[in-house]
Amino acid sequence: MSLMSExxxxxxxNRQRKSLYFSRxxxxxxxxxxxxxxxxxxxxxxxxxxxxxxxxxxSFPSRFPERAGIKSALVGTLWLxxxxxxxxxxxxxxxxxxxxxxxxxxxxxxxxxxxxxxLAGVPSIVYGILGLAIFVRFFALERSLLSGALTMSLLxxxxxxxxxxEAIRTVPMSIRQAAYSLGATRWQTAWAHVLxxxxxxIMTGVILALSRAIGETAPLIIIGALTFVAFLPxxxxxxxxxMPIQIYNWISRPQQDFHDLxxxxxxxxxxxxxxxxxxxxxxxxxxxxxxx
Amino acid sequence: MAEAANQSIKKSGRRFGESCIISWxxxxxxxxxxxxxxxxxxxxxxxxxxFENVSPADFFFGTSWVPILKPSSYGVLxxxxxxxxxxxxxxxxxxxxxxxxxxxxxxxxxxxxRAYIKPVLELLAxxxxxxxxxxxxxxxxxxxxxxFPDVQVFNSLSAAIVVGIMILPMIATLSxxxxxxxxxxxxxxxxxxxxxxxxxxTKVVVPAGLSGVMASFLLAISRAIGETMAVTIAAGQTPNLSLSMFESIQTMTAYIVQVSLGDTPAGxxxxxxxxxxxxxxxxxxxxxxxVSQLVLSKYREVYE
Numbered sequence: 001m002s003l004m005s006e007x008x009x010x011x012x013x014n015r016q017r018k019s020l021y022f023s024r025x026x027x028x029x030x031x032x033x034x035x036x037x038x039x040x041x042x043x044x045x046x047x048x049x050x051x052x053x054x055x056x057x058x059s060f061p062s063r064f065p066e067r068a069g070i071k072s073a074l075v076g077t078l079w080l081x082x083x084x085x086x087x088x089x090x091x092x093x094x095x096x097x098x099x100x101x102x103x104x105x106x107x108x109x110x111x112x113x114x115x116x117x118x119l120a121g122v123p124s125i126v127y128g129i130l131g132l133a134i135f136v137r138f139f140a141l142e143r144s145l146l147s148g149a150l151t152m153s154l155l156x157x158x159x160x161x162x163x164x165x166e167a168i169r170t171v172p173m174s175i176r177q178a179a180y181s182l183g184a185t186r187w188q189t190a191w192a193h194v195l196x197x198x199x200x201x202i203m204t205g206v207i208l209a210l211s212r213a214i215g216e217t218a219p220l221i222i223i224g225a226l227t228f229v230a231f232l233p234x235x236x237x238x239x240x241x242x243m244p245i246q247i248y249n250w251i252s253r254p255q256q257d258f259h260d261l262x263x264x265x266x267x268x269x270x271x272x273x274x275x276x277x278x279x280x281x282x283x284x285x286x287x288x289x290x291x292x
Numbered sequence: 293m294a295e296a297a298n299q300s301i302k303k304s305g306r307r308f309g310e311s312c313i314i315s316w317x318x319x320x321x322x323x324x325x326x327x328x329x330x331x332x333x334x335x336x337x338x339x340x341x342x343f344e345n346v347s348p349a350d351f352f353f354g355t356s357w358v359p360i361l362k363p364s365s366y367g368v369l370x371x372x373x374x375x376x377x378x379x380x381x382x383x384x385x386x387x388x389x390x391x392x393x394x395x396x397x398x399x400x401x402x403x404x405x406r407a408y409i410k411p412v413l414e415l416l417a418x419x420x421x422x423x424x425x426x427x428x429x430x431x432x433x434x435x436x437x438x439x440f441p442d443v444q445v446f447n448s449l450s451a452a453i454v455v456g457i458m459i460l461p462m463i464a465t466l467s468x469x470x471x472x473x474x475x476x477x478x479x480x481x482x483x484x485x486x487x488x489x490x491x492x493x494t495k496v497v498v499p500a501g502l503s504g505v506m507a508s509f510l511l512a513i514s515r516a517i518g519e520t521m522a523v524t525i526a527a528g529q530t531p532n533l534s535l536s537m538f539e540s541i542q543t544m545t546a547y548i549v550q551v552s553l554g555d556t557p558a559g560x561x562x563x564x565x566x567x568x569x570x571x572x573x574x575x576x577x578x579x580x581x582x583v584s585q586l587v588l589s590k591y592r593e594v595y596e
Binding site for chain 1 (some may be wrong): 307309310313314316317318320321323324325327328330331334335338389392393395396397399400401409412413415416418419420421422423425426427429430431457460461464488489490491493494511514515517518519520521525545548549552553566567570573574577578580581582585
């Protein structure tokens with residue numbers, strides 16, 4: 001004798017079928033977004049790969065697509081990364097240390113915290129407007145690498161602070177207590193024990209933040225990075241262009257050849273990003289092993 | 293004696309250096325507060341100058357945006373509508389797909405599968421927006437044009453689709469985190485009552501993690517509103533109140549880019565529009581971010 005009537009069995013079968021279809025649908029959606037990434041990369045490679053050669057890397061931009069290259073943009077981006085790193089890493093890590101190690105949880109701490117999480121949500125273009133008014137005009141730094149780097153540093157600061165705080169929080173309390181019990185001061189503890197222990201996490205966060213800065217276009221356009229630069233910047237006060245700006249310039253031209261050049265530029269940009277991310281993973285793995 | 297020893301410790305150079313360092317750390321932490329104050333102060337100050345020349349009613353309710361040519365008109369509605377069109381379109385693409393991804397990752401995928409898919413989603417999220425702009429213009433738009441012949445070269449549909457693809461990984465990873473935070477005992481309880489996996493997911497897990505899921509939607513929408521390069525490239529530079537998504541439009545962000553690319557003299561009214569539009573953008577995204585934080589903290593279901 002069956003425990004279920006025919007109707008109940010049918011109902012159960014329907015529910016199970018629905019469940020199966022649902023799980024397959026979710027899987028299909030997920031795999032199609034993975035597929036989309038492949039399409040994107042394939043599309044860019046098909047358009048741009050044939051344009052990439054030494055001439056493309058080592059030439060200045062040109063009105064003639066076959067002579068145009070990405071040299072000034074690549075050098076500009078490398079300058080930017082360097083300057084942004086010098087400015088944003090000390091400030092970001094110090095802020096995180098202050099918030100995690102040197103204040104008690106309270107209203108002030110909470111206020112700064114809310115502030116930082118709101119800053120992380122401000123659109124990048126608003127930072128561009130801020131940079132234009134403060135650095136370019138008010139401090140009269142003109143449309144220089146330094147203006148760009150300062151603007152970008154403000155943009156990625158919240159990301160660095162949030163990542164560093166998370167890394168610092170994972171350091172076990174016992175390490176701090178051991179240092180204090182030996183008579184170390186707060187700063188000695190933070191500098192010699194907490195910071196090294198949280199280094200891999202901080203580095204990962206910093207590199208991810210820097211790679212976000214490399215891809216950002218809008219703030220640099222607002223502060224007025226040039227789109228046609230046939231020289232290399234020699235110091236932080238020189239005007240400059242950067243890879244995303246150069247790519248935007250090529251995309252916004254109507255000719256197909258320039259669109260292909262843009263694709264070639266995108267490949268170089270993605271390669272730089274890939275190298276940075278790989279470095280982040282390498283540093284993380286290496287330092288983690290050493291600390292154990 | 294003891295007191296003297298105490299004194300010498302207090303006066304020692306180490307303590308002085310330490311207080312210097314702590315002051316430095318405090319200054320660094322203050323940088324973020326100063327940045328916020330600077331953004332708000334600057335936008336407010338320059339917008340006030342703008343509103344001395346243009347009445348707020350004309351700005352907020354005017355339906356024509358002609359800032360540079362004469363006769364000029366400063367009604368921001370066409371720009372807001374452009375942004376809204378792209379954002380709604382992007383949300384329609386990204387919310388169902390992102391949630392489906394999150395459900396797959398947290399409920400169905402094996403740990404090994406997760407280990408493969410999560411990095412891919414992070415890669416998708418890390419691709420610069422300019423690349424998505426290129427993708428929209430050279431890949432999505434031609435496909436749309438072959439399906440619907442009256443789609444223009446620059447159109448909001450293609451921008452919306454691409455921005456949707458762009459915010460999808462954000463929804464997927466954040467919602468996945470929220471769903472995985474739902475305790476296993478709830479699922480097991482539902483299974484014990486005879487529920488199928490579909491019923492467990494839709495009637496137990498998603499409602500339990502709803503605050504995190506909603507917060508991820510809001511954050512993604514705020515990101516779509518602030519998105520600049522992809523919409524500038526794909527959607528064009530024509531302020532437009534049209535309902536059609538096949539036409540060229542201009543978003544608030546695209547307008548800011550357009551003004552910056554031209555050589556706008558400082559102090560002119562066109563320069564001030566930068567701050568008025570930027571200020572509006574800032575307020576909208578800030579409100580959405582605050583609401584998402586409220587959703588997270590007020591409606592969080594806490595399980596022991």
